Amino acid sequence: xxxxxxVIAAYGVTAAATxxxxxxxxxxxxxxxxxxxxxxxxx
Amino acid sequence: MHRxxxxxxxxxxxxxxxxxxxWPGLALILAGAACGLLLTPADYLQGDTVRILYIHVxxxxxxxxxxxxxxVAALMQLVWRHPLAGVAGRAIAAPGALFTxxxxxxxxxxxxxxxxxxxxxxxxxxxxLVLLFxxxxxxxxxxxxxRDGQAGVSSVTAIxxxxxxxxxxxxxxxxxxxxxxxxxxxxxxxxxxxxxxxLWPLAPTLLGFSLWxxxxxxxxxxxxxxxxxVEARMQRLARG
Amino acid sequence: xxxxHQRLVLALVALxxxxxxxLLAASALKDEAAYFxxxxxxxxxxxxxxxxxxxGGMVVKGSLRRAADGVTIRFNVTDGKATVxxxxxxxxxxxxxxxxxxxxxxxxxxxxxFVATNLLAKHDERYMPRELEGMQYNEAxxxxxxxx
Numbered sequence: 001x002x003x004x005x006x007v008i009a010a011y012g013v014t015a016a017a018t019x020x021x022x023x024x025x026x027x028x029x030x031x032x033x034x035x036x037x038x039x040x041x042x043x
Numbered sequence: 044m045h046r047x048x049x050x051x052x053x054x055x056x057x058x059x060x061x062x063x064x065x066w067p068g069l070a071l072i073l074a075g076a077a078c079g080l081l082l083t084p085a086d087y088l089q090g091d092t093v094r095i096l097y098i099h100v101x102x103x104x105x106x107x108x109x110x111x112x113x114x115v116a117a118l119m120q121l122v123w124r125h126p127l128a129g130v131a132g133r134a135i136a137a138p139g140a141l142f143t144x145x146x147x148x149x150x151x152x153x154x155x156x157x158x159x160x161x162x163x164x165x166x167x168x169x170x171x172l173v174l175l176f177x178x179x180x181x182x183x184x185x186x187x188x189x190r191d192g193q194a195g196v197s198s199v200t201a202i203x204x205x206x207x208x209x210x211x212x213x214x215x216x217x218x219x220x221x222x223x224x225x226x227x228x229x230x231x232x233x234x235x236x237x238x239x240x241x242l243w244p245l246a247p248t249l250l251g252f253s254l255w256x257x258x259x260x261x262x263x264x265x266x267x268x269x270x271x272x273v274e275a276r277m278q279r280l281a282r283g
Numbered sequence: 284x285x286x287x288h289q290r291l292v293l294a295l296v297a298l299x300x301x302x303x304x305x306l307l308a309a310s311a312l313k314d315e316a317a318y319f320x321x322x323x324x325x326x327x328x329x330x331x332x333x334x335x336x337x338x339g340g341m342v343v344k345g346s347l348r349r350a351a352d353g354v355t356i357r358f359n360v361t362d363g364k365a366t367v368x369x370x371x372x373x374x375x376x377x378x379x380x381x382x383x384x385x386x387x388x389x390x391x392x393x394x395x396x397f398v399a400t401n402l403l404a405k406h407d408e409r410y411m412p413r414e415l416e417g418m419q420y421n422e423a424x425x426x427x428x429x430x431x
Contacts, residue, residue: 003156006092007091009152011080017145021138021259022255025262025263029262029265029266032270033265036270084412087412088378118294121290122291123287157376159375159378208301209304213305221312221318222319222320226405227407227408229408238411240412241411241412
C-alpha cells in the first residue's frame with residue numbers, strides 16, 4: 001500500500017478527534033454557562 | 044495556588060485565557076502539521092510515513108502529561124484540600140484518555156508499514172495501553188463521585204490517580220529497560236538523533252497541542268463549575 | 284505539626300513507597316518483559332532447540348542470501364557481541380534490509396540455525412532525510428559524519 005495512505009489515515013484520526021473534542025467541549029461549556037446565567041438573572 | 048480557590052477569581056482569569064490558548068494552539072497545530080506534511084523531506088528508511096511522528100509524539104505527550112496533571116491535582120486535593128483540584132482532574136481525564144488512544148492508533152498505523160505489524164506486546168506499547176485503562180478507571184471513579192453530587196472527585200479517585208502515576212516513568216523507561224520493538228529515545232539530554240531538517244515541525248505541533256489541550260481543560264472546568272452552580276441552586280430551591 | 288503538613292508528609296511517603304514498589308517490580312521484570320532475545324542473550328543463557336522465541340538484532344551487512352527457491356532467505360543477526368545465523372521463508376517487510384534492525388519470531392533448529400516464521404523490521408532511533416544516507420551516526424555524540 002502507498003505510504004501516504006497510512007499518513008493520511010493517522011492525520012485523519014487525529015484531526016477528527018481534535019475537531020470533535022473542540023466542538024463538544026465548547027458546546028458543553030456554553031450550555032452550562034448560559035444555564036448558570038439564566039439562573040442568576042432570575043434571582 | 045489558593046488565590047484561585049475561589050471559583051469566581053479562577054473564572055475571571057480562565058474566561059479570557061481560554062480563547063488565548065485555543066486559537067494560537069490550533070493555529071500552531073495546523074501550521075506544524077502542514078509543514079510536516081508538505082515541507083520536510085522523507086526519511087531515508089521509513090519514507091513518507093515518518094510524517095506521522097509530528098502528531099504521534101504530541102499525542103504521547105498529552106496522554107502522559109495529562110496523567111501527570113491529574114496526579115498533581117490529586118496531590119493538591121489530598122494535601123491542601125484545594126477545591127478546584129478535583130474539578131481539574133475530572134476535566135483532564137477524558138481529553139487525556141482520547142490522546143492516549145490517538146497515540147496508540149497513530150503508532151499502530153505507523154507500525155504496519157515500518158515494522159510489518161499493527162500491534163505487538165512489547166514494553167512501550169503494553170505500558171501505554173495500561174495508561175489508557177488507567178484513564179478509563181479514573182473516569183469511571185470520577186463519574187461515580189459526580190453522581191454523589193461532588194464538583195470534584197472523591198479521595199479514593201485521587202488516591203487512584205497517585206497510584207497510577209507510577210506507570211508514567213515506566214512508559215518513559217520501557218524502551219531502555221527492556222528489549223522492545225519500539226525504538227529507543229531519539230531526543231535525549233545529549234541531543235537528537237532525528238536530523239534537524241526532519242525534526243523542526245515537531246516544535247510547533249508540540250507547543251500547539253499543549254496550548255490547545257490547556258484550552259480544552261479550561262472549557263471543561265468552566266462547564267463543570269457552571270453545572271455545579273445550577274445544581275446547587277436547584278437543590279436549594281427544591282428544599283425551599 | 285499542622286494537619287496540612289501531616290497530610291503532605293503522609294502523601295509523599297505513600298507516593299514514594301508506591302513508586303519505589305512499582306519501579307522495583309518493573310525492573311525485576313527486566314528479562315521476563317524483554318520483547319526479544321539478542322544474540323548475546325542466546326549465547327549466555329542458551330535457548331533449547333524448538334522453543335518459540337523472538338530474536339532481535341542487526342542484519343549483518345553482506346550476509347543476506349536468497350536460496351534457489353526464491354522465497355527462502357538466509358542472513359546473520361548480530362548485536363555486536365555475538366552473531367547467529369537465521370533463515371526465513373516468506374515475504375519480508377519492506378524495511379527489512381542489511382545493516383538495519385530485525386525482530387524474528389521462530390525457534391532454533393538442532394544445527395543452531397534460527398528458523399523464523401515471521402519477520403518484523405525494527406526501526407532505530409535515527410531519522411534523517413534521504414540525502415544524508417551514507418552518513419555515519421555516532422551513538423555517543425549523536426552526530427552525523429560522512430562515511431569514508
